[in-house]
Amino acid sequence: MDNKLAIFIPNLINWDGEKQIIGGLERYMIALAEIMTEMGYDLSFHQFAHHDFSNNSLDWPVYGYQADSRELHKTIGRMEKATKGRVLYSSIVQQTSYRPQSICISHGVWWELPGSSPVQAQKYYENHVAKALEQAGLIISCDYNFLNVTRAIYPHLADQKIRVIPNFADSKYYYPRKPKNTDHVRILYPRRLSPERGFGILKEVIPPLLCRFPQVEFEFAIDTNKPEYLEIFHQWRENLTSKERILYCHPDYQSMPEVYAEADIVVIPSIYSEGTSFSCLEAMAMGKAVIATDVGGLTNLIINGYNGLLIHPSKESLYQSLLYLIENPSVCTRFGEYAYTTSQAFSRRVWEARWRQCIKRIYPLS
Amino acid sequence: MAKKVALLTTNFFHPKSERIITGGAERYQVDFCRLLRDMGFNVEVWQMGDNWTKEFDGIKIHGVPANKTEYHTFPELNMAFYENAMAFDYSVYFILSLAYPLVHEKSIGISHGVYWDWPGFDTTTGKQEIKQEWLRRMGISLAGPQKLVSVDTNTINYFNATLPSFYNKWEYIPNYVDTDLFCPHEEDLTKDKIRILFPRRMVPVRGINETMRAAEILTEKYPAIEFHFCGRGHDDTIEMLMSQWAKKQERCYYYWKPFEMMPEIYQMADIVLIPSRSTEGTSLAALESMACGKPVVAGMAGGLSDLVLDGYNGYLIKPSVENLVSSIEELIKDSKKRRLMGERGREIAISFNKKRWDERWAKIIADVFR
Numbered sequence: 001m002d003n004k005l006a007i008f009i010p011n012l013i014n015w016d017g018e019k020q021i022i023g024g025l026e027r028y029m030i031a032l033a034e035i036m037t038e039m040g041y042d043l044s045f046h047q048f049a050h051h052d053f054s055n056n057s058l059d060w061p062v063y064g065y066q067a068d069s070r071e072l073h074k075t076i077g078r079m080e081k082a083t084k085g086r087v088l089y090s091s092i093v094q095q096t097s098y099r100p101q102s103i104c105i106s107h108g109v110w111w112e113l114p115g116s117s118p119v120q121a122q123k124y125y126e127n128h129v130a131k132a133l134e135q136a137g138l139i140i141s142c143d144y145n146f147l148n149v150t151r152a153i154y155p156h157l158a159d160q161k162i163r164v165i166p167n168f169a170d171s172k173y174y175y176p177r178k179p180k181n182t183d184h185v186r187i188l189y190p191r192r193l194s195p196e197r198g199f200g201i202l203k204e205v206i207p208p209l210l211c212r213f214p215q216v217e218f219e220f221a222i223d224t225n226k227p228e229y230l231e232i233f234h235q236w237r238e239n240l241t242s243k244e245r246i247l248y249c250h251p252d253y254q255s256m257p258e259v260y261a262e263a264d265i266v267v268i269p270s271i272y273s274e275g276t277s278f279s280c281l282e283a284m285a286m287g288k289a290v291i292a293t294d295v296g297g298l299t300n301l302i303i304n305g306y307n308g309l310l311i312h313p314s315k316e317s318l319y320q321s322l323l324y325l326i327e328n329p330s331v332c333t334r335f336g337e338y339a340y341t342t343s344q345a346f347s348r349r350v351w352e353a354r355w356r357q358c359i360k361r362i363y364p365l366s
Numbered sequence: 367m368a369k370k371v372a373l374l375t376t377n378f379f380h381p382k383s384e385r386i387i388t389g390g391a392e393r394y395q396v397d398f399c400r401l402l403r404d405m406g407f408n409v410e411v412w413q414m415g416d417n418w419t420k421e422f423d424g425i426k427i428h429g430v431p432a433n434k435t436e437y438h439t440f441p442e443l444n445m446a447f448y449e450n451a452m453a454f455d456y457s458v459y460f461i462l463s464l465a466y467p468l469v470h471e472k473s474i475g476i477s478h479g480v481y482w483d484w485p486g487f488d489t490t491t492g493k494q495e496i497k498q499e500w501l502r503r504m505g506i507s508l509a510g511p512q513k514l515v516s517v518d519t520n521t522i523n524y525f526n527a528t529l530p531s532f533y534n535k536w537e538y539i540p541n542y543v544d545t546d547l548f549c550p551h552e553e554d555l556t557k558d559k560i561r562i563l564f565p566r567r568m569v570p571v572r573g574i575n576e577t578m579r580a581a582e583i584l585t586e587k588y589p590a591i592e593f594h595f596c597g598r599g600h601d602d603t604i605e606m607l608m609s610q611w612a613k614k615q616e617r618c619y620y621y622w623k624p625f626e627m628m629p630e631i632y633q634m635a636d637i638v639l640i641p642s643r644s645t646e647g648t649s650l651a652a653l654e655s656m657a658c659g660k661p662v663v664a665g666m667a668g669g670l671s672d673l674v675l676d677g678y679n680g681y682l683i684k685p686s687v688e689n690l691v692s693s694i695e696e697l698i699k700d701s702k703k704r705r706l707m708g709e710r711g712r713e714i715a716i717s718f719n720k721k722r723w724d725e726r727w728a729k730i731i732a733d734v735f736r
Contacts (some may be wrong), residue, residue: 109523109527111527112523112526112527112530113530114526114530114531114533114534115530115531115533116530116531117530117531118501118502118505118528118529118530118531120530121527121528121529121530122528125527125528144666144671144682145519145520145523145671147666148480148483148520148523148524148666148667148668148671149520149523149524149527151483151644151667152480152482152483152520152524153524153527153528155482155483155484155485155486155487155488155644156485156488158483159643159684164666164682166676272526294519294522294523294538295523296523299519299520299523299671299672300671300675303672303673303675303714303717304538304540304717305717305722306713306714306716306717310519310538312534312536312537312538314534338713341678341710342675342678344678345675345676345677345678350677
């Protein structure tokens with residue numbers, strides 16, 4: 001068998017084929033592509049697009065396939081036809097059929113939108129999870145939560161097909177820096193502005209906290225993938241009286257460590273759709289006090305009251321937990337220390353070694 | 367006058383026989399009733415039984431003749447409780463499925479973890495339609511109580527992924543450990559031996575069969591190690607078979623001890639195994655081992671991933687014989703790692719201290735029961 005392998009991905013670069021997308025899935029796949037290239041595979045990426053394109057600006061060719069977001073399955077069909085041989089599916093969300101000897105990746109339970117119905121939920125797990133369990137050779141899950149939820153739905157299949165490889169924090173870049181010399185308390189939100197990431201509840205608790213504590217400031221480290229989210233953000237910020245204490249930046253991957261270094265508290269207030277979030281792991285590796293929600297894989301990283309706070313994603317609990325940490329800097333320090341030591345258990349080296357094993361087993365090179 | 371709380375459970379006492387085995391849920395119930403009493407409530411308990419009233423720890427327990435189960439729910443018992451406890455101000459449904467179909471106005475439902483994640487649950491429910499009907503009924507169980515409390519995050523995440531409308535009712539209150547009672551011993555008690563402890567009920571879902579096989583392999587390979595199986599079986603036959611097996615093995619021991627002896631049992635161990643395949647919450651045995659400063663080899667099931675971080679205070683494994691053998695070997699070979707993981711386990715256990723459990727529960731109770 002030759003060493004060609006096609007990777008299906010929703011979007012490694014934007015739908016115009018011009019700009020790299022900043023996000024967890026994208027970084028994950030670049031890290032994976034690096035080790036697979038080193039192992040001798042000849043990789044190509046296949047993604048959705050506004051019009052067909054091929055792009056060679058990264059280390060691997062990226063092919064865009066014209067897609068209509070209401071009929072993505074048609075585009076998947078075209079990708080399937082265009083690629084021969086071996087395929088790796090970067091996200092279980094993307095398709096509902098799999099080649100037999102293939103790996104599919106779950107980045108966490110994603111369909112638990114609050115207020116959706118049991119019937120809607122069932123469609124997701126029957127169309128995506130059940131199909132992957134039946135057809136794919138192996139499902140790599142980035143957290144224990146996906147495995148445990150799947151086992152509770154499909155008790156006889158989950159353990160046969162799913163292997164957990166938690167995400168990592170790269171200690172080469174993410175490690176505690178010297179404490180900064182200010183009496184400001186900076187609270188960092190290093191996520192997308194999309195609804196599942198909890199910007200909606202965070203923006204409600206910010207004005208009262210800024211009003212109550214003159215030393216507190218918030219920083220938003222946000223991407224520019226979606227202009228409409230940015231617009232909402234700026235509209236909201238403009239109307240606040242203490243907007244000068246709401247900072248924002250659009251860092252690339254390389255400058256993230258500096259952004260974390262300036263923070264005292266990091267909030268990961270996700271409402272749904274979480275795995276073992278890179279943002280959470282990296283904040284931990286930087287030795288920061290983390291407030292995360294009891295959603296998805298975040299529960300596999302933060303132990304409430306030990307290395308951070310694990311809260312129910314509501315305005316009330318987010319406000320109370322921020323209040324507690326602002327008023328107790330010594331608790332922040334302790335959480336940060338334990339967050340750092342626990343993050344060491346999520347090393348990039350272990351992640352790579354586990355992945356190599358799985359790749360060798362499913363896609364053997366002759 | 368003191369307000370009255372009625373608590374509904376299935377089997378605190380066995381409905382007929384005198385064989386009483388106290389497990390995690392029973393201990394939880396006793397501690398929970400004590401907390402309610404300390405907060406000034408009068409508490410009484412209902413369960414299945416032949417029209418008797420007994421007393422335990424100063425709490426009246428009523429046996430109601432309603433033993434029928436349908437689709438893993440207990441509508442007959444639920445309705446009998448609804449009528450019998452009408453004079454009470456507040457209700458607690460100690461198992462979530464007991465809240466089907468009807469609940470008192472001010473009530474709380476408790477989940478002790480997912481118990482439908484083993485292949486047998488599908489086999490006993492049989493057809494897919496039956497599981498669908500069970501899930502539909504669980505939807506009604508979740509709709510009734512004002513607050514839903516789960517001992518682990520897995521249950522909350524499962525229900526949000528299948529019955530997503532109750533998102534804001536859930537509260538995570540993990541299980542607890544008395545960290546004064548369960549604490550590390552100052553000296554190394556086993557010296558040049560390495561003692562491996564399996565402190566669970568002797569049932570397949572807890573990984574007993576895999577552990578017995580791992581014990582055979584490892585005791586043969588390492589003369590310094592001992593395997594201790596400490597816990598009851600479901601019946602006399604299982605306990606007899608366990609004893610017979612242990613007698614035939616080198617350095618394998620089977621026994622059980624009362625709760626008061628358990629801190630010492632944990633302290634005597636070097637490695638503790640909680641290799642559950644499924645049906646786990648935030649296991650008391652795991653928390654107690656951690657509080658005693660022991661590394662834990664745990665199955666990646668239910669709430670165990672809320673307690674154990676793989677490679678930090680123990681290992682999270684798929685509990686096959688092979689995985690058990692290799693992770694136990696890692697720890698056998700490295701006494702420094704055992705000590706470090708044990709120390710971290712102790713640190714983590716402190717955040718699951720009984721006092722915090724009391725505080726969290728007191729807050730919920732004050733919110734709902736008013």
